[in-house]
Amino acid sequence: MIAYRIDRRSGVATYLQIVQQTRQALRLGLLEPGDKLPTAREVVEATAVNPNTVLKAYRELEREGLVEARRGLGTFVRRTLGPDADTGPLQAELAEWAARARKAGLGREDVAALCTAVLDSTYPEGEDR
Amino acid sequence: MSTTLNRATGPGTSAPSSPSFRTLARVVLRLHRGALLTWVAVVVLVGAGLVWLRWVGASVVLPGPLECWVGPGCGPQETVQESEMTHHIFWLDWVSVLLLALPVAVAAWAGAALTGAEQERGTAALAWTQSVSPRRWIAVKWAVAGGVLTAGASSLVLLFVWARSVPYMDGSPLDDWTDWLTFSASGPVAPALFLLALTLGAYAGLLLRRSLAALAVSAGAMFGVVQGLPLLIPHLWPTERIFGWKVTAAPARAWVLSESALDAQGRPVSMSDCQYGKESLVRQCAEAKGIEGVETLFHPASHAAPLHLAETALILALTAALAFAALRLLRRRTP
Amino acid sequence: MTDTDTAIEARGLGKRFGRRNALDACSFRLPAGRICALVGPNGAGKSTLLTLAAGLARPSGGELRVLGTTPAEARREIAYVAQDKALFPQLTVADTLRLGADLNPGRWDQEAAERIVHGDGAESALDPYAKVRGLSGGQRTRVALALALGKRPALLLLDEPVSDLDPLARHQLMGTLLAEAAEHGTTVVMSSHILGELAGACDFLLLLGGGRVRMAGPADDLTAVHRLVTGPGGAAELAPHTVIESRPHGRGQSALIRPEGPVGPGWECEEPSLEDVLLAHLRNPSAPALLAPEATVRDLAGTGVQA
Structure with a gap:
């Protein structure tokens, strides 16, 4: 059974943390289709988080098609989150770009800050696809 | 947006009702278990003592006429049963003292433990938010404590009267109904005092909201009542009056309140220098002073019951007034 | 207008102690089913507001309606835990729960109460025959909360419920509290100084300052x-x-x-x-x-x- 860890000081909304951690578990293969997610009550009891927040997260996951709620039984994983695009060429391009950035004199932290800025503008908050 | 995960039975669907009086009474008795056991122990012990005293007193047989026992003795047999009699009277007197002192302790307990502690500690709020209204909670506490105290006190009073009604007491000058201790312990006055003590203590606890303060105030007030009531007793019923020349005109066993020599206008005149000698000389001396006669105000023995009932009524009236004040206080403070 | 979706509604509510205004012209509405944080500096009137809503004192002015009626009439549906978690010291833990069952016939949930008293492990289980006066602060809080929740109230009023607990006990109790409340749709009003935890647990906020309402509304x-x-x-x-x-x-x-x-x-x-x-x-x-x-x-x- 997946255990959520809520970091109240991270600046990320609590329900998003639950969504992200569920996706992470799916990605790492810790959750597979047919697995049951903890009931909202169990999550609340373990994390002392507002029940609404948990419901919101589960609804979000349901909207993305990752889980489905079966009345009286619980919430179950519907599909995995494997990468469906081939990342090989993308990764090679990125490595080439990183080499260029290093030659231009950018340090590791500068590159990380640039990447974060680009990610923020490409994937605005809340969107993962 | 509601946060219900599983709206099972909503509140109130299983027909909840207020707890019954019997349940509340059980709760109160459980809460004050210590005090209840103490009271039961006191009643049992004193009751057993009274039974024993009755046995002791019943076995006292006086060998001679009663007049021999009061005043100069008549012969050597008087000392035979003196120790038994002394025991009987002595311990009976102490029981009557106890019966009139216990209410002070009860008042202290009621102030400190019945209401004061709950107010101070906040446990009154606990009861009130567990679905018992403040007035109902106090009413049940009072009724249960009052019932227990009255039952115990009444039993003791009955046993006391029974222990006193032994053969040798009949008509004896030792049977002095005007002694206020004996008077108060021989009828409904004693249980009424317990009720008054309970109500006084309960009110003090509610008013002051502190155990220690309530204990002190209610014990002090009750002590004042117990000491002050005897002064009031004679005035609770109209006295009988005799006007004449007999100085000790009141019948036997009467409670003489005053004997004063009055002149023609009804003003009291001192007769102190006329007291000695034969009656005719006394009369001459008095007439010379302008005295018309001696007025004796007294309660004959037949007034014992009315006086007793009047005192009981007075105590119960006080109790009712305090109970009313307590309820009004609650109504003003809590919704 | 019947209002089954309002837990507490105050209009111009005021409470005076002597010359001091503990609450002054407070007006707000708390919808039902919320977990509400009651926040404010010391002396802002939080305890006073909770006391009034619980039917333990009369307002000096204004109007207060709880669950659609007066606090006195809603007594059976309201549970309150004071800041000092007052309990009868001479009773045992089991007796205290029995008190709850006796005083709330027909709606007492003994299992839920026991669940809270005994925590979630053999370690934290309380001896049911221990007298309340011998319990630690955290254990007393548990018993007090068990009494409140066993009553299955529609409205739960808590005055600094977890302030004097260690972080672990705090976390566990909050979790239990929220789970129980969510399961029965209970409206919870919790006053606390610990903003961080409140922020995660509460979805409604009521901020008092100087006896007045400064902010009220859903946290989002x-x-x-x-x-x-x-x-x-x-x-x-x-x-x-x-x-x-x-x-x-x-x-x-x-x-x-x-x-x-x-x-x-x-x-x-x-x-x-x-x-x-x-x-x-x-x-x-x-x-x-x-x-x-x-x-x-x-x-x-x-x-x-x-x-």
């Missing part, structure tokens, strides 16, 4: 209405907006504002956390009050009335 709405802005400009540039608090920040300033319209260029804007908003209001008691539409009192026609 309240943060959405505020912005944390940083920029090089001076105070004049922020004039059209309501400034709650502003501080110099390098050559410019950083401020928490309620924007009335778009913020000018050159200002960096972000949505503050609930804790930021609360702290800013606590530091600046003279900031204008804010009541979200859901938290305003409804007049007889059913439309909102701004307090």
Whole structure:
């Protein structure tokens, strides 16, 4: 059974943390289709988080098609989150770009800050696809 | 947006009702278990003592006429049963003292433990938010404590009267109904005092909201009542009056309140220098002073019951007034 | 208008102790089913408000309706735990739960009460025959909460329920409390100083200051209405907006504002956390009050009335 860890000081909304951690578990293969997610009550009891927040997260996951709620039984994983695009060429391009950035004199932290800025503008908050 | 995960039975669907009086009474008795056991122990012990005293007193047989026992003795047999009699009277007197002192302790307990502690500690709020209204909670506490105290006190009073009604007491000058201790312990006055003590203590606890303060105030007030009531007793019923020349005109066993020599206008005149000698000389001396006669105000023995009932009524009236004040206080403070 | 979806509604509520106004003209509405944080500095009137809602004292002025009726009539549906977690010291733990069962016939949930008293492990289980006077602070809080929750109330009023507990006990009890409340749709009003935990657990906020309502509404709405802005400009540039608090920040300033319209260029804007908003209001008691539409009192026609 997946255990959520809520970091109240991270600046990320609590329900998003639950969504992200569920996706992470799916990605790492810790959750597979047919697995049951903890009931909202169990999550609340373990994390002392507002029940609404948990419901919101589960609804979000349901909207993305990752889980489905079966009345009286619980919430179950519907599909995995494997990468469906081939990342090989993308990764090679990125490595080439990183080499260029290093030659231009950018340090590791500068590159990380640039990447974060680009990610923020490409994937605005809340969107993962 | 509601946060219900599983709206099972909503509140109130299983027909909840207020707890019954019997349940509340059980709760109160459980809460004050210590005090209840103490009271039961006191009643049992004193009751057993009274039974024993009755046995002791019943076995006292006086060998001679009663007049021999009061005043100069008549012969050597008087000392035979003196120790038994002394025991009987002595311990009976102490029981009557106890019966009139216990209410002070009860008042202290009621102030400190019945209401004061709950107010101070906040446990009154606990009861009130567990679905018992403040007035109902106090009413049940009072009724249960009052019932227990009255039952115990009444039993003791009955046993006391029974222990006193032994053969040798009949008509004896030792049977002095005007002694206020004996008077108060021989009828409904004693249980009424317990009720008054309970109500006084309960009110003090509610008013002051502190155990220690309530204990002190209610014990002090009750002590004042117990000491002050005897002064009031004679005035609770109209006295009988005799006007004449007999100085000790009141019948036997009467409670003489005053004997004063009055002149023609009804003003009291001192007769102190006329007291000695034969009656005719006394009369001459008095007439010379302008005295018309001696007025004796007294309660004959037949007034014992009315006086007793009047005192009981007075105590119960006080109790009712305090109970009313307590309820009004609650109504003003809590919704 | 029957109002089964309002837990507490106050109009001009006031309470005076001698010459001091503990509560002064408070008007707000708490919808049912919320987990509400009651926040404010010491002496703001939090305990007084809870006491009035629990039917333990009479208001000095104004009107207070709880669960659609007066606090006295709603007594059976309200549970209250005072700050000192008052319990009868001479009773045992089992006797205390039996007291709850006796005083609440027909609606007492013995299992739920026992679940809370005995925690979630053999270690934390309480000896049912232990006298209450011998329990530690955390254990007494558990028993007090068990009494409150076993009653299956529609409204739960808690005055600093977990303040004197260690962090682990606090976390566990909050979790249990929230889970139980969610399962039965209980409205919870919790006063606390521990803003961080409240921010995670509560979805409704009531901020009191000086006996008055300073902010009331759903937590999300309240943060959405505020912005944390940083920029090089001076105070004049922020004039059209309501400034709650502003501080110099390098050559410019950083401020928490309620924007009335778009913020000018050159200002960096972000949505503050609930804790930021609360702290800013606590530091600046003279900031204008804010009541979200859901938290305003409804007049007889059913439309909102701004307090």
